[in-house]
Amino acid sequence: MTIENMIKCCDKLTQTENILAQYIIENKNEISKLSIQQLSGKTFVSKSAIHRFCKKIGIDGFNELKVKVVQDIAEESKIENDIDVNFPFLEGDTQGVIAQKLIKLYETTIRDTYKYIDVEKLNTCVSILHKADIIDIYTHAHNSNVAENFMDKMRSIGRIVNCTKSFYDQRCNATASKKNHAALLLSYSGKSTFLQPISEILYKKGIETIWIGRVGSSSVPEHIKHRLYISDRENFKNRISQFSSHIAMQYMLDLIYSCIFKRDYNHNIKYIKEIANIIDKRDITE
Template identity: 65%
Template sequence: MTLENIIKCCEGLTPTENQLVQYILQNKEQVQNLSIQSLAERTFASKSAIHRLCKKLGLNGFNELKVKVAQDLVEDHKTRTQIDVNFPFTAHDTQRTIAEKLLKLYEASITDTYHSIDMEDLKKCVTLLHDADIIDIYTQAHNLNVAENFQDKMRSIGRSVNCPKSTYEQRCIATASKKNHVAVILSYSGRASFVLPIVEILGKKQIETILIGRLGNSMMQKHIKHHLYISDKEDLRNRISQFSSHIAMQYILDVIFSCIFKQDYQMNIDYIQEVMGLIDDRDINEEK
């Protein structure tokens, strides 16, 4: 995860620490060449304050902070040459150009989402979902497409996944949840109207819940224990469509499915081969 993304996920920073991170993010070129003493002097902070900030960010001291700054500079350079995720093409672009630009947009969104994944958090979420008897996915609108795709993949290995569509059905499923359920909420902004009522029901039922959404979404962090983040470059309204958030959400769910599959790899392969003839009724004659 890049330093900028780590900072977005970090809560409880003091005014001094906020001042430090703002200086670091705005002066990355200079910071990568500064000593801790020089940074302290430029930000009017103590060296101990810098060490405390590093600890809060999960870094092993100032040297690792500088390594993260250098990595951010590399990512910043890539970003400057990338496509505008909100308006990736113009009225004057050819069809070939549009195809090329969307290819670059998808690559950039997936790469940014990869860098947003905390591998320890991913491991915890995968374990929860792998061990659950039933997975309930709560989402709305265009995210239903990726949710149902994940549901289909999980069903292909014999796993039970609910994907209620209506608000009424969602609340019924949440209310009936038991300890063997794990809930997954898909919301890019975390602000969709369905989220809070569902979170409150799941909280009362003490259901393990995972929120998947953009970085920097702190509204639900106090209510939900487990979070996985996707690229946050897309504007909530000022855009052509949800090109970036859609492919990012698809990617993270595919990663989750693949990690779950890997836990019982051979058993899942055997299951697919065993039931394929019962599920797939197509008349397919493969020619050698």
């Protein structure tokens, strides 16, 4: 994960730490050449505060910060002809060119989302969902498609997943949740109207809740403690379509399904084979 992404994933920076973070992001080429005393002088942030900032974002100290910045600069220099995820193709592009650009968009989005993955947090979320008897998904609009795809995958290994669509049904479902439930809240922006009221109901009932959305969102209710981040490149309104956010959300849910599947791998393989002829009545011999 890049320094910038590590900073975005840190939810509770102080005003002083935010000033320091902004300086580091905007002056990455300069940071590697500075001593901690020089950085302190340029940002008016004490050396001890710089060390605390490093610890908070997951780095041992200032020297490691400098090394990480150099690595990030080297990695960025390798990325050429990066795609604009909001306008990935132009009016004059041929269909063949559009096909190539969408490949690039998919690759860029998945690679970007992969950089935000914190393996420990992912493992915690997978454990919560694996342990739950029932998984309830709360989302709306185009995210309903990836939610239903995840639900279908989970059902194929005998897991119960609910995906209610109307706000009324979501409130009823959240209110009826029991301790053996776990909840997935999908909102790219973190500003969806259902997020606050539904998460409050789940919090009061003690339901383990996981939010998946763009890194850097400041609108997510604080009581949602489990968070998985996806690429934040897509603009909320100025775009051709939700190409990037859709692919990022799909990738994250596919990753979660795969990790859950892996925990009972042999059992799940056996279950899929056992129910194949029950679920699928097509006469397929190939």
